Amino acid sequence: MDNKIKKVAVVGTGVLGSQIATLTSCFGYEVSAYDSDEGAFKRALKDIGSLIESRGKDPVVTVEEWDKGGEKVVVCGELKEALRDADLVIEAAPEDVAIKREVFKRIDALAPEKAILATNSSSIPISRIEGATNRPEKCLNLHFxxxxxxxxxxxxxxxxxxxxxxxxxxxxxxxxxxxxxxxVNKEILGFCFNRVWRAIKREVLHMWAEGFVDLRDIDRAWMIFSNMSQGPFGLMDNVGLDVIYDIEMVYYNESKDPKDHPPEALKAMIDRNELGRKTGKGFYTYPDPEYSKPDFLEA
Ligand SMILES: NC(=O)c1ccc[n+]([C@@H]2O[C@H](COP(=O)([O-])OP(=O)(O)OC[C@H]3O[C@@H](n4cnc5c(N)ncnc54)[C@H](O)[C@@H]3O)[C@@H](O)[C@H]2O)c1
Known part of the structure; x- marks a missing residue:
């Protein structure tokens, strides 16, 4: 364990924050968590239960360790309580720069002076958030x-x-x-691998929305090519289509290039509350998506 960081606080415990808190706890750190919706942590962990069961070949921790790690996370009803004695605070609130700045401002006011403040944002550089704090020298992006x-x-x-x-x-x-x-040596929207993944997302979303190919064939191709257990559409369902949309909008707002705008068909799915695994329906239906069936690649 790194000796400078002993206690980690996670703020925003939806799909990703809950996983960061659990992983950190599995590795022996004291972890506290806060979400404006107090039930979020437990709900998010339950939602990804079936996903954990089907984890890939290289799990960072075993399923048993994962469950124990989750139980040890101290979920707090107040932000101040969660931040007490924290050496590292990881924010995983929605992908919206205004929300993140507001959350960082509150964290900065309540967290110990020594604490490093990190955002798990998928696309927003910390340089656009750090100004909401009085400790920009202690701010960074940590994207899981x-x-x-x-x-x-x-x-x-x-x-x-x-x-x-x-x-x-x-x-x-x-x-x-x-x-x-x-x-990442020099600031770039999307960091390292996430920018590569984003290029794939943009391409496949347009191929699907414009009706060129069946999304399942794209996923089949990806799964055969990469030997992964899901393709880009399955992955997007697991991330959450609302989160995907927000991330794509960050790129669009940066470039203003119409090609970067996420398709209207994706927005329509979000309006129908088809957000992927977390609402039981996205590109696939859950908890037993078609791509997890043994004959998916042969179909
Ligand atoms: N979903 C992914 O696969 C993924 C991967 C990497 C990074 N991220 C990033 O992580 C962040 C969170 O994404 P997510 O998928 O977990 O979203 P999510 O919608 O599942 O969770 C966000 C959580 O933040 C909480 N929240 C909202 N406002 C808050 C506030 N003011 N204070 C505290 N909590 C608040 C919500 O109640 C919710 O539980 C985003 O920045 C996203 O880009 C997501």
């Missing part, structure tokens, strides 16, 4: 990739004032929770 699936890597990127000490502490900490740090 669905640790419940065993994707053991984390993008790390600093802001305009992040000190080398903060960065190196964050980098060392990532290794202590069984993950490989993907270091």
């Amino acid at each position: 990739y669905f640790p419940a699936l065993g994707h053991n890597m984390v993008d790390i990127m600093g802001g305009t004032k992040t000190t080398d000490e903060t960065f190196q502490t964050g980098r060392a900490w990532i290794r202590t929770v069984g993950c490989v740090p993907l270091t």
